Amino acid sequence: MKANLKPMERILQKVWPRARKKHLYPQLPTPQLVEGGEEVALEIKSKKLQISASFLENIKAMMDPEEAVEAVLDHGIAHYMYCPWDFHTHLTLYSEAKKALKDKKMAQKATSYFLDVVANTYCVKERETKLPDLYRRLPKEGIQGVLASLYQKIWGVDLGVDEEHEEKVRRLARIPYLEKRRWRESIKKFAKVIEDFLEEELKAEQGQDRKAPNPLGEHSLDNYSLEEIDRGLRNFASTVQDLQEFKETVEDLKEELNERGYAMGGMGRGEGNPIDADLLYYMKLAENYTLPIRKLPMEKSGDLHPHSHSPWEVGKPFQDIDPWTSFGKIMPGLTQTWVRREGEVYGEMESTPDCLIIIDSSGSMTNPRERLSYAVLGAACACNAYLKNEARVAVYNFSDAFRGNKLLLEFSREREAIYRAICRYFGGGTALDLEDVVYLLRQADHPDIFIITDMQITNLEKLIEFFSGIENRVTAVHLGHNVHTARFREGLKKKRNISLFPVREKEDIPKIVLGKIREYWASPL
Amino acid sequence: MINPFQEFKGRTSRRREIPLDQILRSKEETLSRILRGYENLLKNEAKDLVWLMQYSTVIKAYTIAEEGIKGIEYTAEDIEEFCYALDKTDQIPYLITGPAGVYISALCNHAKEEEIVLRLQDLNVKINLLGYRLPEGKRLVVEGNVGDFTGIGLDGGELVIEGSAKNYTGAGMKRGKIVVKNNVGFNTGHGMTGGEIVVGGRIKGLGKIVGGKIYEREHLIFPSEEMKPFFF
Numbered sequence A: 001m002k003a004n005l006k007p008m009e010r011i012l013q014k015v016w017p018r019a020r021k022k023h024l025y026p027q028l029p030t031p032q033l034v035e036g037g038e039e040v041a042l043e044i045k046s047k048k049l050q051i052s053a054s055f056l057e058n059i060k061a062m063m064d065p066e067e068a069v070e071a072v073l074d075h076g077i078a079h080y081m082y083c084p085w086d087f088h089t090h091l092t093l094y095s096e097a098k099k100a101l102k103d104k105k106m107a108q109k110a111t112s113y114f115l116d117v118v119a120n121t122y123c124v125k126e127r128e129t130k131l132p133d134l135y136r137r138l139p140k141e142g143i144q145g146v147l148a149s150l151y152q153k154i155w156g157v158d159l160g161v162d163e164e165h166e167e168k169v170r171r172l173a174r175i176p177y178l179e180k181r182r183w184r185e186s187i188k189k190f191a192k193v194i195e196d197f198l199e200e201e202l203k204a205e206q207g208q209d210r211k212a213p214n215p216l217g218e219h220s221l222d223n224y225s226l227e228e229i230d231r232g233l234r235n236f237a238s239t240v241q242d243l244q245e246f247k248e249t250v251e252d253l254k255e256e257l258n259e260r261g262y263a264m265g266g267m268g269r270g271e272g273n274p275i276d277a278d279l280l281y282y283m284k285l286a287e288n289y290t291l292p293i294r295k296l297p298m299e300k301s302g303d304l305h306p307h308s309h310s311p312w313e314v315g316k317p318f319q320d321i322d323p324w325t326s327f328g329k330i331m332p333g334l335t336q337t338w339v340r341r342e343g344e345v346y347g348e349m350e351s352t353p354d355c356l357i358i359i360d361s362s363g364s365m366t367n368p369r370e371r372l373s374y375a376v377l378g379a380a381c382a383c384n385a386y387l388k389n390e391a392r393v394a395v396y397n398f399s400d401a402f403r404g405n406k407l408l409l410e411f412s413r414e415r416e417a418i419y420r421a422i423c424r425y426f427g428g429g430t431a432l433d434l435e436d437v438v439y440l441l442r443q444a445d446h447p448d449i450f451i452i453t454d455m456q457i458t459n460l461e462k463l464i465e466f467f468s469g470i471e472n473r474v475t476a477v478h479l480g481h482n483v484h485t486a487r488f489r490e491g492l493k494k495k496r497n498i499s500l501f502p503v504r505e506k507e508d509i510p511k512i513v514l515g516k517i518r519e520y521w522a523s524p525l
Numbered sequence B: 001m002i003n004p005f006q007e008f009k010g011r012t013s014r015r016r017e018i019p020l021d022q023i024l025r026s027k028e029e030t031l032s033r034i035l036r037g038y039e040n041l042l043k044n045e046a047k048d049l050v051w052l053m054q055y056s057t058v059i060k061a062y063t064i065a066e067e068g069i070k071g072i073e074y075t076a077e078d079i080e081e082f083c084y085a086l087d088k089t090d091q092i093p094y095l096i097t098g099p100a101g102v103y104i105s106a107l108c109n110h111a112k113e114e115e116i117v118l119r120l121q122d123l124n125v126k127i128n129l130l131g132y133r134l135p136e137g138k139r140l141v142v143e144g145n146v147g148d149f150t151g152i153g154l155d156g157g158e159l160v161i162e163g164s165a166k167n168y169t170g171a172g173m174k175r176g177k178i179v180v181k182n183n184v185g186f187n188t189g190h191g192m193t194g195g196e197i198v199v200g201g202r203i204k205g206l207g208k209i210v211g212g213k214i215y216e217r218e219h220l221i222f223p224s225e226e227m228k229p230f231f232f
Helices: A007-022 A051-061 A064-079 A089-102 A105-126 A131-137 A145-153 A166-172 A179-192 A194-207 A226-239 A243-259 A277-286 A375-386 A415-421 A434-441 A460-468 A483-491 A506-510 B021-045 B055-068 B076-087 B096-111
Strands: A032-034 A041-047 A046-053 A296-311 A336-351 A356-360 A391-396 A406-412 A450-451 A474-479 A498-503 B117-118 B139-143 B156-159 B175-180 B196-199 B214-217 B219-222
Touching: A007 A032, A007 A051, A041 A064, A046 A064, A051 A064, A064 A105, A064 A131, A064 A474, A089 A105, A089 A179, A089 A194, A089 A226, A089 A243, A105 A131, A105 A145, A105 A179, A105 A194, A131 A145, A131 A460, A145 A166, A145 A194, A145 B021, A166 A179, A194 B021, A226 A243, A243 A277, A243 B139, A277 A375, A277 A415, A277 A498, A356 A375, A356 A415, A356 A434, A375 A391, A375 A415, A375 A450, A375 A474, A375 A506, A391 A415, A391 A434, A406 A415, A406 A434, A434 A460, A460 A483, A474 A483, A483 A498, A498 A506, B021 B055, B021 B076, B055 B096, B076 B096, B076 B117
Parallel strands: A032 A046, A356 A391, A356 A450, A450 A474, A474 A498, B117 B139, B139 B156, B156 B175, B175 B196, B196 B214
Antiparallel strands: A041 A046, A296 A336, A391 A406, B214 B219
């Protein structure tokens, strides 16, 4: 049946200001009337409520269309104003439902129904609403019948359902739906009680090859904008009990996240690399910490000076040719030209140098893909801090470096590549090849060094010796205390460009100050 | 200048009382009464947070538990809530699984319902002594694993454990039936004089059994050629 949109639109325009006022002016865009299906009244896309005209057309024979629109709007607004409120809450509830049901699809359905029960009950208790009238007229098959019986019991209104499923309804009615702090345990109970109905619904869907419609709309990632998803994941990463919980939830939503265009680097990057849940966990978790960086008084002089050589090619200017290294000849491949760079001088302007992150991924360190690794989290926070200050980051990830268990990433601003390098785990012995470090340090001008390790390094003495001989600012973070950390501290106590921070727990990470030197020799302050 | 909030002046928030509020209030009230009864049992039976598992102490604890629950109107769901309340340290100062099991058994044995289903899968502790003296006409189904001394002194009821049980399951039972879906521990059926224990998984060891029948994975293992009745 093709719906006539005009009169319905007039109704929507009339009802919307009333509904907004009733809910104390939520920051929502004007709802839209769409052709839609007859079975589903509402769809929420990035906060925009879309009401199905066909549904309203269908229900107007049974109910005043104004009241129906108002009820649908109440339901939609309550999702925005109360439950789930944000993507983080949605994810948390899904994760708890998954723990109880151990099945992705069933957990998604249980979450969806739970959100509806909470939002509807909130409306009935806190606002003047026609939602019970609407539910009286909605189909009550399968789980919808159980929910209608539940509403009948907890709202105290007659919705025209028989007292079926008494035991289930009795159990469901004992759940404190309006107590936010208990939602986590509540959804588990809710999911377990309706588990067999969910199973039946899924079986029926597989048989019919179509999803059983939820009359007041589905809850999916479509409800949220990319910014909300990004923020939700960040909060979720900081509240989950462990990495595995985050990983499992994100793996479940991987397809939907990809469809929404959410890629590894965060929102709004369109088609990106497939989501690596471990990396995403550290990315999001690290976003919750901000490490301060002491900037260096440094400014660009504006003068170009010869910096390095590159082979001359036809078309390159002759004035840059270096006759001393070209054997006096002009010949592609033999002739060398100077690569010029803008010079930097120390002055009033402060800026952040690049940073080399040295991370230990030997067997004594936690595997970041199994459990939360403080080393990776610390390195990720340092990486974020430098990138935020428009500096570049290089990574030297080592285990038994002399046996090839090492990874070198040259200076880059590619966050994903840096995170991949940081998260790599070798799990072998612990030896550092200082030649690699020297090689990387040469790629930038006086880069800072951020080293994070438990200091149980075979060639620790050489590392101490190396650090004694350089002037770069070094932020050394050691995990736990042992004789090696004591030796490192003792060996470098006179060096003023090296600061040492111990990390025992997650809370120690924000205490790190990057590039801190004990006597700030050229500070203008 | 017009006050933009003028139109909300005098407006009070409409907080309607709905039946859910009443249900939750009465649930909380019942739970607190059950908890008070349990605390009373602990005060009498486990003053030093130590409780020795002896038959005489179990009998005494059960008598006190019965006294404690007198006059409380509760359902199977309330018993389940109580089990989870025990699991949370902020709701009750301590959990000693022995008296807790005796108390829960008393609650089950005196419940109005003939069939009680306790969904205890998410419980962190394994409660001992569940199903103690379960009388005829009662069916107790426990979803999840349970601890030691499950179904001891069973008195005609049917106890179904949808998980595993530990040692001394069905010890001293007189009649009735215990069904354990998964495994049970050592000394199973120790001193039992009648009834049936049906184990879907493995039995680690049998106790000294006087009478009754024990099945392991659908095979009758007591009485059998290898296992004859024991006479104390």
